[in-house]
Amino acid sequence: MILEWFKKVNLLNGMRSSDYLFYTLNQMKNPEFYEEIKKLVTSADFGINDLKHREDEIPIGEIESLPVSRKIRETILANASPLVKVGARTIHMKYDEAGDLAGFEEFDLASDESEGTKKYFCLSAPFIDTLRNGKVLLVDELDASLHPLLTMALISLFNNPEINTQNAQLIFVSHDTNLLNQKLFHKSQIWFAEKDSIGGTHLHSLVEFKNVRATDNLEKHYIQGKFGAIPYIGRFPEVK
Numbered sequence: 001m002i003l004e005w006f007k008k009v010n011l012l013n014g015m016r017s018s019d020y021l022f023y024t025l026n027q028m029k030n031p032e033f034y035e036e037i038k039k040l041v042t043s044a045d046f047g048i049n050d051l052k053h054r055e056d057e058i059p060i061g062e063i064e065s066l067p068v069s070r071k072i073r074e075t076i077l078a079n080a081s082p083l084v085k086v087g088a089r090t091i092h093m094k095y096d097e098a099g100d101l102a103g104f105e106e107f108d109l110a111s112d113e114s115e116g117t118k119k120y121f122c123l124s125a126p127f128i129d130t131l132r133n134g135k136v137l138l139v140d141e142l143d144a145s146l147h148p149l150l151t152m153a154l155i156s157l158f159n160n161p162e163i164n165t166q167n168a169q170l171i172f173v174s175h176d177t178n179l180l181n182q183k184l185f186h187k188s189q190i191w192f193a194e195k196d197s198i199g200g201t202h203l204h205s206l207v208e209f210k211n212v213r214a215t216d217n218l219e220k221h222y223i224q225g226k227f228g229a230i231p232y233i234g235r236f237p238e239v240k
Contacts, residue, residue: 008134010126014141014172017119024125025086028053033128040124044150046117049104050091058083088121115145123154131157134166142172143179151176152184159184180218187212192222192229204228 012020027033028051038051066073076083088109096102107113109121123139130137143151151174157163158170173193180190190206206212209227221227 008136010130010135010137012123012126012137012139014119014123014139014144017122017145020122020126021118022086024122025053025088027125027129028088033125036128037121037124040128041121044120044153046090046113046120047092048090048117049093052089052091052106054087054089055084056087058085090117116147116150119145120150127154127157130168130170131164131166134168136169136171139170139172141174143174143176148176148178151179152181155179155184177219177222180222182214182216182218190218192227194229 024037028037034051034053041051042048060077064073064077066076090107090109090113092105092107093101094103094105109118113121126137129135142154146154155170155172158168179185187206191203192206194202194204196202206218206227212218218227222230
């Protein structure tokens with residue numbers, strides 16, 4: 001029973017989103033999953049109108065220059081099956097000087113897009129998988145490299161009963177105080193992590209604080225220290 005529960009948990013590191021790139025690329029082979037990834041990515045303000053899955057044969061010259069031992073390179077070259085590298089292309093609209101649509105331009109996701117765009121793309125498939133299958137998604141540093149509005153958009157997927165029909169859950173760690181928003185979260189969904197004097201970490205919920213009104217500016221009150229869980233900043237040494 002315990003092992004079955006862990007099969008329903010997706011664990012992501014928001015600082016290493018490229019770890020999930022291959023998973024997302026692989027899911028694009030499924031037409032239904034591809035459409036969901038495309039819808040999620042194109043709905044963000046990246047200027048992306050379409051996505052393409054790519055599989056290109058790796059030239060022998062690239063194989064010979066791989067940073068691996070000579071024995072491994074020889075084994076690869078001796079293999080009759082060609083090696084392929086998978087990737088994605090993003091499609092952008094192109095305009096002329098008059099502002100009229102002049103065609104479309106393909107960009108390579110890995111080399112031409114920003115870190116935020118790449119992270120959003122990499123996270124798309126794990127998020128969709130979690131929502132489709134009613135899993136629990138744990139994400140450390142969800143907001144890293146993402147605009148606050150994009151982070152809010154991803155979070156709101158889980159609070160929308162029309163999208164989250166399988167009761168999936170999102171649990172994430174963030175340092176973005178913009179997310180302390182009662183229009184985005186119920187008080188019971190917000191927890192603070194605070195270290196004590198000997199380095200132990202304690203969790204407490206916003207619900208534990210009395211007289212928190214629905215109209216309160218949580219971000220402002222947090223910065224003022226009303227909820228704790230803020231770092232103690234001592235006196236910095238002078239730079240000479």
